Amino acid sequence: xxxxxxxxxxxxxxxxxxxxxxxxxxxxxxxxxxxxxxxxxxxxxxxxxxxxxxxxxxxxxxxxxxxxxxxxxxxxxxxxxxxxxxxxxxxxxxxxxxxxxxxxxxxxxxxxxxxxxxxxxxxxxxxxxxxxxxxxxxxxxxxxxxxxxxxxxxxxxxxxxxxxxxxxxxxxxxxxxxxxxxxxxxxxxxxxxxxxxxxxxxxxxxxxxxxxxxxxxxxxxxxxxxxxxxxxxxxxxxxxxxxxxxxxxxxxxxxxxxxxxxxxxxxxxxxxxxxxxxxxxxxxxxxxxxxxxxxxxxxxxxxxxxxxxxxxxxxxxxxxxxxxxxxxxxxxxxxxxxxxxxxxxxxxxxxxxxxxxxxxxxxxxxxxxxxxxxxxxxxxxxxxxxxxxxxxxxxxxxxxxxxxxxxxxxxxxxxxxxxxxxxxxxxxxxxxxxxxxxxxxxxxxxxxxxxxxxxxxxxxxxxxxxxxxxxxxxxxxxxxxxxxxxxxxxxxxxxxxxxxxxxxxxxxxxxxxxxxxxxxxxxxxxxxxxxxxxxxxxxxxxxxxxxxxxxxxxxxxx
Numbered sequence: 001x002x003x004x005x006x007x008x009x010x011x012x013x014x015x016x017x018x019x020x021x022x023x024x025x026x027x028x029x030x031x032x033x034x035x036x037x038x039x040x041x042x043x044x045x046x047x048x049x050x051x052x053x054x055x056x057x058x059x060x061x062x063x064x065x066x067x068x069x070x071x072x073x074x075x076x077x078x079x080x081x082x083x084x085x086x087x088x089x090x091x092x093x094x095x096x097x098x099x100x101x102x103x104x105x106x107x108x109x110x111x112x113x114x115x116x117x118x119x120x121x122x123x124x125x126x127x128x129x130x131x132x133x134x135x136x137x138x139x140x141x142x143x144x145x146x147x148x149x150x151x152x153x154x155x156x157x158x159x160x161x162x163x164x165x166x167x168x169x170x171x172x173x174x175x176x177x178x179x180x181x182x183x184x185x186x187x188x189x190x191x192x193x194x195x196x197x198x199x200x201x202x203x204x205x206x207x208x209x210x211x212x213x214x215x216x217x218x219x220x221x222x223x224x225x226x227x228x229x230x231x232x233x234x235x236x237x238x239x240x241x242x243x244x245x246x247x248x249x250x251x252x253x254x255x256x257x258x259x260x261x262x263x264x265x266x267x268x269x270x271x272x273x274x275x276x277x278x279x280x281x282x283x284x285x286x287x288x289x290x291x292x293x294x295x296x297x298x299x300x301x302x303x304x305x306x307x308x309x310x311x312x313x314x315x316x317x318x319x320x321x322x323x324x325x326x327x328x329x330x331x332x333x334x335x336x337x338x339x340x341x342x343x344x345x346x347x348x349x350x351x352x353x354x355x356x357x358x359x360x361x362x363x364x365x366x367x368x369x370x371x372x373x374x375x376x377x378x379x380x381x382x383x384x385x386x387x388x389x390x391x392x393x394x395x396x397x398x399x400x401x402x403x404x405x406x407x408x409x410x411x412x413x414x415x416x417x418x419x420x421x422x423x424x425x426x427x428x429x430x431x432x433x434x435x436x437x438x439x440x441x442x443x444x445x446x447x448x449x450x451x452x453x454x455x456x457x458x459x460x461x462x463x464x465x466x467x468x469x470x471x472x473x474x475x476x477x478x479x480x481x482x483x484x485x486x487x488x489x490x491x492x493x494x495x496x497x498x499x500x501x502x503x504x505x506x507x508x509x510x511x512x513x514x515x516x517x518x519x520x521x522x523x524x525x526x527x528x529x530x531x532x533x534x535x536x537x538x539x540x541x542x543x544x545x546x547x548x549x550x551x552x553x554x555x556x557x558x
Contacts (some may be wrong), residue, residue, distance in 0.1 A: 004031040004032045004033060004034070005031060005032045006029055006030070007030050007031060007067070007168055007169055007199035008028070008029065008030040008065070008066070008067055008169060008199065008201075008256055009028075009029050009055070009065075009391070010025065010027060010029070010053070010063070010064070010065050010066075010068075011027055011063055011064040011065075011066070012025055012026070012027065012060075012062075012063040012064065013025075013026035013027075013049075013052060013061070013063035013064070013065060013073075014026075014061065014062045014063050015045070015049075015052050015057060015059045015060070015061050015223075016059055017049050017058070018152070019269075020268050020269055021268055021399070022045045022048045022050060022059060022223050022268065023045045023048055023052065023223045023224075024223045025081040025224060025290075026049065026063070026223075026224075026225060026522050027293070028218065028225070028228075029226070029487065030201065031197055031199065031284065032197075032488070033196075033197050033198070033199070034187040034199055034200070034215060034216060035195065035199075035200040035202055035213055035214045035215055035216070035220070036200070036201050036202065036218060037202040037203075037204060037209075037210035037214030037216070037217045037218045037551055038201065038202065038203050038204070038217075038218050038220055039204060039205065039207060039210050039217060039218070039219055039220070040205070040219060040221055040246070041205065041246070042205065043220070043266050044220040044221055044222065044223070044266065045220055045222075045223040046173075046201060046203040046204075046205075046220055047093065047173055048434065048474065049091060049098055049172075049201075049203070049220070050171045050203050051200065052065065052073070052171045053065055053072065053088070053169075053171060053201070053238070054072075054080075054084055054090045054171060055072055055073075055077075055080035055083075055084065061073050061220070063160050067083070067087070067088065067169065068083075068087065068168075070467055071091055072215035072270060073300075075435075082116075085112055085115060085116060085161075085162075085165060085167075086115075086116040086165045086167060087167050087168050087169065088167055088168070088169045088170075088171065089161075089162035089163065089167040089169070089170050089171065089173055089174045090162065090167070090171040090173065091155075091156065091158050091159055091170070091171065091172045091173060092173055092222055092358045093173040093175075093177060093203075094226055095146075095151060095154040095158060096146075098158055099146040099154060099157065099158070100144075101145065101146055101147060102384075103145070104142070104143050104144060104145055104150070105132065105137070105141070105142055105143075105144060105145075105460075106125060106128045106129055106132060106143055106147065107125075107128075108157075108161065109128035109131060109132065109157070109160060109164055110124045110125045110127075110128045111126060112161050112165065112524065113164055113165065116165050116496075117268070118413045127164065127287040128142070128164065129142050129315050130157075131160045131161075131163065131164045132157065132160050132247075134160070134194075134342065135156045135157075135159055135160045135163075135190055135194065136156055136186075136190070137153060137156055137157060137160070138484075139510045141153060148187055148219075151178060151179055151183065151472055152180075152183035152187060154177055154187060155176075155179065155183075156187070156190065157185055158184070159175070159187075159190065159191070159194065159414065163194055165196060167198070168198070168199060169198070169199050169200075169201070170195060170198050170199070170200045170201070171200075172191070172201070172202045172203060172204075173201070173203045174202060174203060174204055174515060175187060175191065175203070175204070175209075176188060176204070176206055176209050176406035177204075177205075182538045184206075184209070185498050187214065188212050191213055192213060193363055195213070197318070200213075207235060207246065207247065207249075207252070208252055210231065210235070211231060211232075211235055212219040212407070214231045215230065215231055215233060216228070216229070217229065217230075217231045217234040217235065217245070219234065219242065219243045221242050221266070221274055222266055222268055222270070222274025222275065223268060223274065224274055224290065224302065226240050226242060226243070226273075226275065226293075226301075226304065227239060227240040227242075227243050227299075227302070227303045227304070228299065228300035228301075228376075229298060229299030229300060230299070232297060233298075233299060234299070235247065236532070238308075239301050239303070239307035240275075240279065240301060240303055240307065240308070241275070241279050241281060241308055241336075241337065242262070242275050242278075242279075244308060244337070244338075245260075245261070245262035247519075248260040248261075249261050249262065250481070250508075254534055254538075256513045256514060256516075256533050256534045256537060257339070257515060257516060257517055257533065260459075260492060260495075260496055261496065261523055262279055262496075263277055263278060263496060263497055264320055265278075265359055267416045269285065270282045271288065271289075271356055272286050272288050272290060272444040273285045273286045273287075273289075273290055273291060273303075274290075276299075278507075280337050280498065280499020281305055281336045281337070281499060282306070282334065283304055283305065285304050286304050290302070291304045292459075294296055294306075298443075303417045306458070307319045307466040308335050308336055308337070308338075309336050309371075310334065310335050310336075310372070311332050311335065311336050311370065311371055311468055311469055311501045312334040312335045312352075312357070312368070312369070312370060312386070312393070312469055312501065313332075313334075313367075313368070313369040313372075314330060314331060314332045314333075314357065314366065314367075314371070315331050315366055315367045315368075316329050316330075316331055316365065316366045316367065317330045317331070317353070317356060317363055317365070317366030317367075317368070318330070318331070318363065318364045318366055318490060319352050319353075319356050319361065319363055319364050319525075320364045321348075323434065325364075325525050326349045326352040326357060326437045327349045327352050327353050327363075327525045328524070328525040328526050329366075329526070330349075330353065330366070330525070330526065330527055330531070331527075332520060332527065332546055334469065334501050334503055335499070335501060336468070336499060336501055337495065337501055338501055338502075338518065339492075339495065339501075339502040339504050339515055339516045339517050339518075339520045340501075340502070340503055340504070340516060340519075340520060341504045341505075341506060341515065341516035341518070341519050341520070341533070342503065342505045342506070342519070342520050342522055342527075343506060343507065343508075343509045343519060343521050343522065343548065344507065344521060344522035344523055344548075345507055345523075345548075346507060348522045348524065348525070349522060349525035349526075350505045350506075350507075350522055351391070351473055351474075351505065352472070352525075353505075353522075354388060354471050354473045354503070355505075356472065357386075357471065358378070358386070358388045359378035360388075363517070370382065370385050370386060370469070371385070371468075372488065380413075380414055383410075384393065384414070384465045384466070384467060385467055386467050386469040386470075386471065387467045387469070387470060387471070388462065388467065388470075388472075388473065388476075389455075389458055389461035389462050389470060389471065389472045389475045389538075390458065390479060391473045391474040391476060391478070392475055393446075393448075393454035393455040393457070393478075394446055394451075394454055395450065395455060396458050397446040397457065397458065397461075398446075399445060399446055399447060400446075401446075402442065402443050402444060402445060403430075403441060403442055403443070403444050403445075403449075403457055404423070404426050404443065405425045406423045406446075406457060406461055407429055407430070407457065407460050407461050407464055408423070408426050408464070409461070410461060410464040410465050411425060411465070414465060416465075416522065425464065426442070426460075426464075429460040429461075429463055429464060430442075430460060432460065432463065432494065432497075433456040433457075433459050433460045433463075433490060433494075434490065435453060435457070435460070450483075451479050451480075451483060452479060452483035452486060452487060454474060455476070455479065455483075455487055456487065456490065459475075459487075459490065459491070459494070463494070463498075466498075468499065468500065469501045469502075469503070470491075470499060470500050470501070470502045470503070470534075471502075471503045471505070472491065472502055472503070472504045472505065473505045474505055474506055474507070475504075476488060477500075477506070477507070477508075481518050484542070486516075488511070488515055491515075492515060504516060508552075508553070509548045509549060509552050510552040510553045510554070513533060514538050517533060518530065518531065518532055518533060519531065519532075519533040519537070520538050521536075521542060521544060522549065523544045523546045528544055528545070529541060529542040529544075529545045537549070544546055
């Protein structure tokens with residue numbers, strides 16, 4: 001089998017504008033018949049990468065971009081003009097600016113052909129019409145001016161112009177941006193057909209487009225590549241917290257927990273890892289140095305912690321009373337910042353699992369690790385790391401204590417700060433859970449609170465020690481749907497802001513579907529099925545999971 005040829009080799013590419021580093025230490029290779037998608041937020045440097053490769057970057061560039069054994073960064077303008085449109089073609093993001101308003105589409109493509117081929121104008125014009133017909137533009141549309149075409153038709157014209165000279169390398173900068181879904185799908189299908197056999201770099205913030213077109217994905221953040229690998233592996237199982245954040249923020253029909261953003265904004269010229277101000281699992285070393293893009297198993301990752309870290313590991317856990325085993329040889333892992341939902345009917349062992357992890361009942365056998373450390377006793381340090389939100393808020397709150405005393409109690413027990421500091425912390429926590437901070441509310445007792453208010457106080461109390469793990473045991477089962485929605489939204493916002501990992505216990509698989517990253521189905525003390533929520537919901541394999549989904553809440557008309 002013939003080995004695929006390297007088309008593009010980028011080494012230590014650096015781009016800056018007025019002293020601001022837009023791209024730094026970019027190293028990429030692209031082979032024949034490979035489509036590499038570059039994904040990331042606006043400002044990550046995606047378009048600057050495409051412009052640097054094509055020799056159109058206005059910033060200061062250093063490094064090496066090898067194409068046909070020529071360093072494009074050292075090429076003359078004449079050499080670049082010879083390559084652009086012939087061997088390297090770029091489809092620009094903004095169709096309005098990319099097409100000349102005074103020439104028909106066919107005339108513009110004719111000029112692109114004549115520029116690189118020794119051919120008479122009439123023959124070039126026929127080739128232009130043929131190229132436009134191949135991408136779905138009839139002679140009537142081919143002879144129209146750009147303003148007479150729709151956005152999708154203009155995009156087709158740009159693709160035809162880029163392909164007409166059969167380039168080796170095709171650069172696509174946001175080719176589906178601003179298109180309606182039907183037109184976007186038409187353009188995506190067209191690109192799938194027309195780019196076969198070519199080397200392609202796809203610049204996009206549209207993850208669905210990347211999934212459909214690319215076989216390799218590079219995640220760009222703050223001008224650096226932070227994750228690189230096969231498209232499916234990256235988009236289904238991200239290892240970098242930023243990549244996970246991108247996927248959570250992207251709404252689509254195949255995922256169930258989305259629209260959860262990343263706090264903060266992107267910054268450039270920072271020491272260390274550019275993502276560290278927004279990262280919820282950062283270390284001191286993240287502020288000091290940029291992690292190398294370490295390559296393992298065909299994937300590259302730039303993360304000082306080696307990826308999204310496990311914060312809670314339960315191994316072979318069993319809890320038995322006499323002959324009854326409420327939890328049987330159970331193993332699970334909870335990762336930093338994720339929500340793992342445990343779903344099952346009453347009596348399946350969910351609450352016993354929560355109480356055993358928290359030390360409210362001792363395990364019969366098995367081990368529990370927090371942040372990689374085996375737990376041998378439940379001391380004060382343990383409860384700084386993990387807290388439990390009980391099912392019934394009124395039973396979880398002492399009727400003898402006021403709201404202020406209830407939230408302050410964990411700080412009192414741990415002797416954290418002065419009395420003034422603790423009072424201030426109580427008000428900050430009440431703000432965080434969206435409750436009043438006036439004296440009247442601070443001095444209320446649990447029986448004076450609504451169900452939703454009581455549950456928010458329970459959550460504020462659980463957050464007082466700033467834990468990284470929250471176990472929520474049916475936290476909304478006693479609330480009406482409206483209040484439940486508010487409490488769930490609150491928990492998700494807290495997770496986003498604090499980087500909380502949540503073990504969310506519920507009997508409601510419809511609710512679990514909306515809030516969890518991963519789902520574990522529990523029956524008779526065992527986990528019978530576990531996986532990414534959207535995959536498990538779409539194709540459950542265990543009969544019990546199928547049964548739970550069949551009886552899940554849905555509105556059915558008579």
